[in-house]
Amino acid sequence: MSQILNEVMTANAEYVSDFGAKADLPMPPGRHFAILTCMDARLDPAKYAGLSEGDAHVIRNAGGRASDDAIRSLVISYKLLGTREWFVIHHTDCGMETFTDDIMRGLLASSLKTASVDASGWHDSGAGPGSTEGNYIDWLTIRDNPTSVVEDVTRIRNHPLVPSDIPIYGYIYDVKSGRLVEVPEATAAGRAR
Amino acid sequence: MSQILNEVMTANAEYVSDFGAKADLPMPPGRHFAILTCMDARLDPAKYAGLSEGDAHVIRNAGGRASDDAIRSLVISYKLLGTREWFVIHHTDCGMETFTDDIMRGLLASSLKTASVDASGWHDSGAGPGSTEGNYIDWLTIRDNPTSVVEDVTRIRNHPLVPSDIPIYGYIYDVKSGRLVEVPEATAAGRAR
Incomplete structure (x- = not known):
């Protein structure tokens, strides 16, 4: 067994030992929202946005981009599992800006x-x-961070399967401070209609 | 401001107030691995696998499926950011089994x-x-959980852009216990060649 596999299994056993009432959580997110963000190792959406298990859907890919697959996930999130607000959160110093x-x-x-x-x-x-x-x-690379957030919120807003009444908020996570900084043009583009 | 937005910003301010040394984390994942898992609200990969900020890439979509977009993210994770082991983790009671x-x-x-x-x-x-x-x-729905893990590990293993020397492990997360349960056929299919 690799060292990583061993460490993950040890951490998991500890998590299991104190699982408690989480066993009874229902499938639909209790707080009815979803976050689309980057896979970057420095980002922990549960921590930076204050999520407990059961609260919200978290969709992640390279860049936090509004790919077809991310939109597939968001539509399922809304349509089958009742989320009613969405966040698109890119971040500073993203690997997707480097190539x-x-x-x-x-x-x-x-x-x-x-x-x-x-x-x-x-x-x-x-x-x-x-x-x-x-x-x-x-590869969905990023040239400019605020622009990528505006583009992605706009793509989601205009997708034919996305309901017009769901607000979509655009943010950038600052990896130097942990702060979520709004991209007002993105949030404006994502306003419910 | 919506109640959710307000709550998220309040939680974020708290996170920022105790950010500390996380400001200095480098871009590449410190523990050189990546997890592909489901967006389900009950799953917190950082908690169930013992990740701190900076440790590992986390890719999430509806079902934790090996979509083209997930593979895009995994290839970037390996090629640009040095991950050398991958996990595919689906889970019991997944919404993707319900339709x-x-x-x-x-x-x-x-x-x-x-x-x-x-x-x-x-x-x-x-x-x-x-x-x-x-x-x-x-929509990448799931009929049977162990089968979906085997399929997805196999799809990644056989993808022309995926290096043959990276091991891919297949697991199912049990939402009733928090336990990661291996799917041995998947891990076997994902063995490095």
């Missing part, structure tokens, strides 16, 4: 099956050598 | 802009009345 589709495609195409990391923390390894699969993926 | 594509399409097509909830907790509201957009979405 472009072209860079990612180049990195993947030149993969050499080594596991070196250059000074910037970028790995040049893995994936089938010379694979061109990455050319067909939109 | 099918046909049911979802019917619900969306018959939306009446009311906000009723029937006895099963299903909402019949929202989305443009008569919209057929839902017919074009694969």
